[in-house]
Amino acid sequence: MASVSMRPCGDFRTSYKDDSRLFDTALTARIGIGFLLALYLLVGLPLAFPGLADWPVLGWFADSYFLSLGIQICLYGVAAMGLNILVGFTGQISLGHAAFFGVGAFSSAWLNNTWGIPVVLAIPLAGLMAAAVGLLFGAPAARIKGLYLAIATLAAQFIIEDLFVRLDWFTGGSSGAMANAPELFGFAFDTDQTYFLFALTITIVLTVLATNLMRTRDGRALVAVRDHYLSAEVMGINLTRYRVMSFGLAAFYAGIGGALYAHYLMFVSAEAFTILxxxxxxxxxxxxxxxxxxxxxxxxxxxxxxxxxxxxxMGMLQATEWGNQPFLVNGLAFLREMAIGAAIILFLIFEPDGLAHRWRQIRAYWSLYPFSH
Amino acid sequence: MNWELLFQLLLNGIIVGTLYGVVAMCFVLIYKSTQVVNFAQGEFLLIGAWVCWSLLVHWQMPFVVGFLFTLVFMMAFGVLLQIVVLRPMIGEPIISVIMVTIGLSIFMRAAVNWIFGQSAEAFPRIFETDVVSVLGLNVQPAYLMSLVFSLFIMAGFYAFFRYSRYGLAMRATAFNQQVAQSLGISVKTVFALAWAISAMVSALAGVVIGMVNGVSSALSFIGIKVFPAVILGGLDSIVGAVVGGLIVGMLENTAEFVDGQFLHWGNMLTIAPFWVLILLLVLKPYGLFGTKTIERV
Structure with a gap:
């Protein structure tokens, strides 16, 4: 599944320190960090000086539509990273990730509303609560795997989804729960611009943590469990411990993502966390x-x-003569679901290693340009 | 204690349970012979029921003709699906295979909801509507028909696997693909056949349920109800699937009864089988009739 990233000929790793570097070369490190700094500046500058928001390029970064997309990428990205630790690194499967995402969302709102814990603290605590629920449902994961685990987590998804509606004191039942914007030292992250910076910071921290995990003994143990669990066990890796641990980690990331989701929308309702x-x-x-x-x-x-x-x-299609038909206009929601299904199928058949693989190939092509062999 | 209600619900449970059993059998058939976990089983019911419905209502076909057309359509559909989508996935890790069928499931459900709408439509009446009384309990004739249908299908499955040449080939493939291939069995044909049969029989179940409850997107949920049934019975046992279906059908109706009479929690009909499923996976992960895999290094 995971392949070694492509490097130019002659670029060999001669020590373990080399092998576990975060960035391949000094150049990629500079590009990566520079990109993030630029992102902070581009969003932060119009925030500090509102006059700049009218400028051509800076204006995009103050636009709430683009910012809301960015925030969504951050909060779903955190949860997806957690799922990747479970599925991609440990080789377990979970069909109940949205439920843990929901547990995080409701926990964070509940901790803040009922106990008055500041949102900035409530978010990591919500992650821990989601992890606790994840461990509870992950306990069967210690014994089962593959298909049986898929079905167990599917059951967990339905059970937790049902509990969201049932547990009034925790989730507000079917009417949902309100959530406040995070505050730090009296500064409220309640606009799209500020919240984007807030979410981006948390995402970066969690990304670095996830990348670092793979450089530790625990991370390598997870990969060993995925690649051949019997050999891993023979080599002294405690299977139960690592399977349950990766379940807990995945739920923790999902919980943080869910908490970010709750405090962004400022309203949580059970319908958001379905199997879809x-x-x-x-x-x-x-x-x-x-x-x-x-x-x-x-x-x-x-x-x-x-x-x-x-x-x-669809908007462009409707502008044309034949595209403006109610059949097409009403079908957008269905087309969206169909596209998700089709994307999953097509990627699995034609590009099972995903966009990351494509990315590596593009990078290898350019770093070796013009002699790409 | 309201005994009459309890018996009525249990009877419903048995009837619904046999239908679950039929769908679970189709699921096990695909799993056993092709090693694919079909998360899109419920969508076969959905598509079959809608196709039959539109043939009867829009094309005004007589029931028998429309029904036969549906079966032929589903057979072609199952084979097509196997060749186009599932065949490239042979040898891929189980996660990929599960995800492909999940992708198929949401794709097909969205497409069907788009084409036929999300509201429930009633089937044209095929049997008279008068309620029949069996042992003092009221039963709809369509339900009785469905019971007969299910038993008929199960007998057909048994005969097919026991006596027909293709049934033997399928059992051989399920036992060991490589050996089967070396004995001259076309594994490709067997795979396609498994999907065709599964799609056809699922569509049949979909039509039967559609006749009783109307056709709607809720039919695809049966495909999810099948999981508790197959896990209860053990994934690779066809008899187990039937028993599991029966248990789930009775279980959810008993849960409904207990809930309605004493607990008043609501929604137990849907949720109870999943609680049992989780408990069962902790206690007895290979089900009641499943093969215990013994792993050697």
Missing amino acids: LSIQFLGMIIIGGLGSVKGSILGTIFMVLLPEVMAGG
Whole structure:
């Protein structure tokens, strides 16, 4: 599943330190960090100086539509990363990821509303609560795998979804729960611009954590469990511990993503966390690439932009003579679901390693240009 | 205690349970012979029922003709699906195979909802509507018909696997693909056949349920109800699938009864089988009749 990233000829790794570098070369490190700094500046500048928002390029970064897409990519991306730790790195499967995402969303709102815990603290606590629920339902995961696990997590999805409506004191029942915007030292992250920066920061921290996990003994143990669990066990890896641990980690990431979701929308309702969202999470990591942290983000970008691009295409189609038919206009919601299903199928058949693989190939092509052999 | 209601619900449970059993059998058939976990089983019911409905209502076909057309359509559909989507997935990890069928399931459900609408439509009446009384309990004739249908299908399955040449080939393939291939069995044909039969029989179940409850997108949920049934019975046992279906049907109706009489929690009909499923997976992961896999290094 996971393949070694392509490097130019003659670029060999001669020490373990080399092998576990975060960035392949100094150049990629500079590009990566520079990109993130530029993102902070481009969003932060119009925020600090509102006059700049009228400028041509900076204006896009103050536009609430683009920012809302960015926020969605951050919060779903965090959850997808968690799922990738479980599916891509440990080789387990979960069809109940949306339920853990929902547990995080409701927990964070509940901790803040009922106990008055500040949102900034409530978000990690919500992650822990989701992890606790994940461990509870992950306990069977210690014994079962593959198909049986898929079905167990499917059952967990339905049970938790049902509990969301049932547990009034926790979730507000069918009417849902309100959530407040996060605040830090009296500064409220309640606009799209500020919230984007907030979510982006958390996403970066969690991305670095996930990447670092893969450089530790625990991370390598997870991969060993995936690749051949019997050999892993023979080599002294405690299977039960790592399977349950990766379940807990996945639920923790999902919980943080869910908490970010709750405080962004400022309203949580049980209908948001259906099996379809679980499937979308799986779609994200499959499209992005199993076993790649970067792939989770790429897949999330794909999945978030897909409906927007479709809506845009539909808008253009309606402007034409024959495209403006009620059959097409009313079918957008269905077309969206069909596109998600089709994307999953097509990627699995034609590009099973996902966008991360494609990305590596493009990079290898350019880093070796013009002699690409 | 309202005994009459309990018996009525249990009877419903048995009837619905046999239908679950039929769908679970189709699921097990695909799993056994092609090693594919079909998460799109419910959509076969949905498509079959809608196709039959539109043939009867829009094309004004007599029931028998429309029904036969539906079966032929579903057979072609199952084979096509196997060749186009599932064949490239042979040898891929189980996660990929599961995800392909999940992708298929949401694709087909959305397409069907788009084409036929989301509201429920009633089937044209095929049997008279008067309620029949069996042992003092009221039963709809369509339900009785469905019971007969299901038993008929199960007998057909048994005969097919026991006596027909293709049934033998399928059992051989399920036992060991490589050996079967070396004995001259076309594994490709067997795979296509498994999907064709599964799609056809599922569509049949879809039509029967559609006749009783009307055709709507809720039919695809049966495909999810099948999971508790097959896990209860053990994934690779056809007899187990039937028993599991019966247990799930009775279980959900008993849960409904207990809930309505004492607990008043609501929604137990849908949720109870999943609670049992989780408990069962913790206690007895290979089901009641499943093969225990013994792993060697």
